[in-house]
Amino acid sequence: MGKNIANTTHTFFFCDGGSCQKAGGEKVIRAARAYLRNNDNWNDTHTIKTRCNGRCEDAPTCIVHPGEFWYKELTPEKITHIVKGHIQNECPLETELLYREGWEEQVSNKEIAPIKPKPFEFKSDEELGDCLITRGFSSDQYLYPLFLFLLEKPEGVTLQLPNKPHLAFKDINAVNYSKEFTLELQTKTDCLEFFIAAVPKENKELQQLKISSTEYFYQKETTKTGIRFKNKFGKTLGRIEFDSINTEAWQYCTKIQLQRLTLDLSQL
Incomplete structure (x- = not known):
């Protein structure tokens, strides 16, 4: 029988992401639940395991409501x-707080600066020729939103896969990410797969298929922009090309995927 949440006075959200697990998060959760059970607070409180809450450097973490105490x-x-x-x-244990409602700043003993893409740099690439190129992010937290946006804004966007005809993005009917590792692009006649989530290291076949490098480029000869996907061994798994530097999809890439990175064409 489920718990009656109408009687809940406090909710404790325990991060159960990888970093918190490695830092002993499961022992923390067990201790909290044991205390609640043994002190007759089980039915008027609620404990929830969450996915990563984005503060891996502060692991293990917990968020308490009401009040938004981190x-x-x-x-x-x-x-x-x-x-x-x-x-x-x-009063909460202020010495153990990362943040609480009303604070202007968080207090972390292990703050890690956000990772940002490096500026575009000139390169004579074997596949792309003379180009400006930079590397973006390749986790599913970036790639899935990217493909969803291209589905909504397909104008001037082309998908190129090895040994397959070029495919206009407007011919893709759906983007599905329901399988464990696999993003699926569905057309009227085909289903194209991209492996975008972390895959087991011992599975060499999946390692060959997984996107591990996402490069954004501007080609000097064609003046086209695009994205190239590679596996961890440097093999190209596919490319997306935009027919103009002014394509709405490319503007999205520089603003969202590359965090407002700009092209300096004077480098060419």
Whole structure:
């Protein structure tokens, strides 16, 4: 039988992402749940395991509502005091807080600067010729939104796959990402697969198929822009080309995927 959430006074969101798991997050969750059970607070509180909450450097983490309290670097001992304090409506453990509602800044002991794409640089590429090129991000958190946007804005966008005819993006009817590793592009007659999620290291076949490098480029000879996908071994898995530097899809790439990176054509 499910818990009656109408009776819930506090909710504890425990990150269960990879970094928090490695840092002992499961022991933290177990300690919190044991305390709640043994102190007769099980039915008026709620604990939830979440996916990564984006603060891997502060692992393990927990968010407490109401009040939006973010706790960092937790241990079983710390979480017991934190849970007890919130249930008894006492002041939170400020020394263990990463952030709380009303603060202007977060407080992290292990802050890592955000990773940003490097500027476009000139390169004489064997496949692309003279070009300006940079590397973007290749996780599914970037690639899935990219393909969704291209589905919505397909004008002037072409997909090129090895040993297949060029495909206008306007002929793609759907983008599905429901399988464990695989993004599917569906046309009237075909289903094209891209492997965009982390795959097992021991699976050499999937390692060959997974997109591990995403490069954005401007070709000097054709004046076209595009994206090239490669596996970890440097083999090209496919390319997307835009027929103009002014294509709405390319503008999206530089603004969202490359975090407002600009092309300096004077380098050519």
